[in-house]
Amino acid sequence: MKRLKRVVLFVVKSVAVLILVLVVVGGILRVVWGRQYEAQLSALKAKGEPLTFEQLRGAKIPDSENAAVVYDKIYRQQSSQPQIKRDLERIGWFGNPDERKKNPKLWSEAEQILARNQALLAQMKEAVVSRPRYQVLYDPKLQDDYYARFTTMRGLVRFACADAILKARAGKMNEAVESLDLACKTANVTKGDQMVIAYLFRCAGNSIALLGGVFQVLQLGNISEPQAKRLFETINSADLMTGFAEGMRGERVFFLTDPANSRLMASPLPLAYADGSAYLRSIQKQIDGSSLSWKDAKSKGLVASEDSAPSYFGFTTLMIPVWTHGNERRFRTQADNACACGFLAVQAYRARFGAYPATLADAESKLGWTLPKDPFSGKDLLYKRQGKGFVVYSVGPDMKDDGGTESDKAYNYPKASGDLVWDWSK
Secondary structure (H helix, E strand, O other): OHHHHHHHHHHHHHHHHHHHHHHHHHHHHHHHHHHHHHHHHHHHHHOOOOOOHHHHHOOOOOHHHEHHHHHHHHHHHHHHOHHHHHHHHHHHHHOOHHHHHHOOHHHHHHHHHHHOOHHHHHHHHHHHHOOOEOOOOOOHHHHHHHHHHHHHHHHHHHHHHHHHHHHHHOOOHHHHHHHHHHHHHHHOHHHHOOOHHHHHHHHHHHHHHHHHHHHHHHOOOOOOHHHHHHHHHHHHOOOOOOOHHHHHHHHHHHHHHOHHHHHHHHOOOHHHHHHHHHHHHHHHHHHHOOOOOHHHHHHOOOOOOOOOOOOOOHHHHHHHHHHHHHHHHHHHHHHHHHHHHHHHHHHHHHHHHOOOOOOHHHHHHHHOOOOOOOOOOOOOOEEEEEOOEEEEEEOOOOOOOOOOOOOOOOOOOOOOOOOEEEEEOO
16 A cells, blocks of 8 residues: 555656646747747838738728729628629529530529629729729728628629620620620739738639630630730739739738737747747748749749648648648639730731731731730740640649640649640630
């Protein structure tokens, strides 16, 4: 019995000593990591980097110039009027050509939806024509509401695309191009919003406007050179390669001002400061690398990197894939924009000369247009005559010319092979 008591006493003392050591070590680490975290904040402040939303946003834009005011009104309308919300959701089905083939009634349904929502198109035009800037007074407490607004705005891009498709089918190509122009401009209206979610909306909106709008409309009717040039100028002005760094600055401000993160930093957990420091370093890495080429960004782990932080850095490990895939999406969307510009140049050339050009360089010189480069290679887009038409393509994330063959796994970049193709060969 005495021996058992001695063993129990030894175990209790050992556990007590271990707890004491852990507390002391934890306290030391919290001080050390806390100082490193504060040093990072001081360095950012010394560089003039924004650390609050007031610093990030700058002076308030007058409501008369702020497109966000119009979209806020639309968002509140669809929140209070279920029919508008249902219509915006339903129009997405019409935008899918496979769904239209399976259900021809979608054509008449889309006509009815657009007929009862013409006011939405008028509001969208007001936002992109009369209000040149975009600024949201972001409140972390309304984060879910903020994200929901972008869902509504994606619906508006689809709405304008559906209007363009219906107009093209009716032979009203001028009106169809006007609606396409509206869709493309709506997709890029958040250019002044300094949050990553706003940037990712731009990427998603551009994809909808191009593949769900431009490409489908041209399948329904011929486009003239002036019409092609109008769309070319709008798409080419989007420049998706810029804006990502500002979005990352916005993410940093959100982290520093979010009450939940502030409570975590105030907790006795030493890893909170280590995680916070890793988070700030990861964001700065993305900001510093935002001007790099695809090849250099890939070599530095700024794209498709999901293991850049230890797993016990919970928040940082959770967020790094969001940023790296957002950075990948930046290159992918810019490649789509570039291909759309090349595609429109070829169509404009045919409208003027009655045949497709032998090369994209020929289209550029004859039209007097300057086509954007392939963001993955940094070189000219690729083009070839194929079948009854042509293909315009980017080499894609693998940076190899696969002859205009797009892999089924093209979105599993950067590991997948295959090109990013605009195929007009059938």
